Amino acid sequence: MAKKLCDLSEIPAGATRGVNLDEQRYIVVRQTEEIFVYLNRCPHRGVPLDWLPNEFLDHDGDFLRCAAHGALFLMDTGECVAGPCVGEFLIPVAFERMDDTIVLRG
Numbered sequence: 001m002a003k004k005l006c007d008l009s010e011i012p013a014g015a016t017r018g019v020n021l022d023e024q025r026y027i028v029v030r031q032t033e034e035i036f037v038y039l040n041r042c043p044h045r046g047v048p049l050d051w052l053p054n055e056f057l058d059h060d061g062d063f064l065r066c067a068a069h070g071a072l073f074l075m076d077t078g079e080c081v082a083g084p085c086v087g088e089f090l091i092p093v094a095f096e097r098m099d100d101t102i103v104l105r106g
């Protein structure tokens with residue numbers, strides 16, 4: 001059975017949500033209609049990115065930001081574009097959208 005990450009209605013456009021499921025941490029990013037899901041693990045030191053629950057964005061809401069040392073990541077590719085791990089990537093997670101629900105694929 002597909003494992004549910006969250007409902008889209010829980011995430012306003014331009015916002016993020018952290019989900020802990022089966023001892024794994026995920027980041028769900030919603031940009032208007034586009035959705036991206038990554039493991040919540042910074043490539044720099046392997047720690048979660050959020051500084052408060054569901055808070056993953058930089059001040060202007062343009063990038064995902066790691067609270068530990070300030071690395072900035074593109075929301076649509078997970079590439080680090082500033083900070084100590086430039087050129088590395090967040091790990092993307094395969095998912096499916098079933099109406100209002102985001103589920104893990106596979």
Ligand code: FES
Pocket residue numbers: 042043044045046047066067068069070071083084085
């Ligand atoms: S652990 Fe994320 S920038 Fe250092």
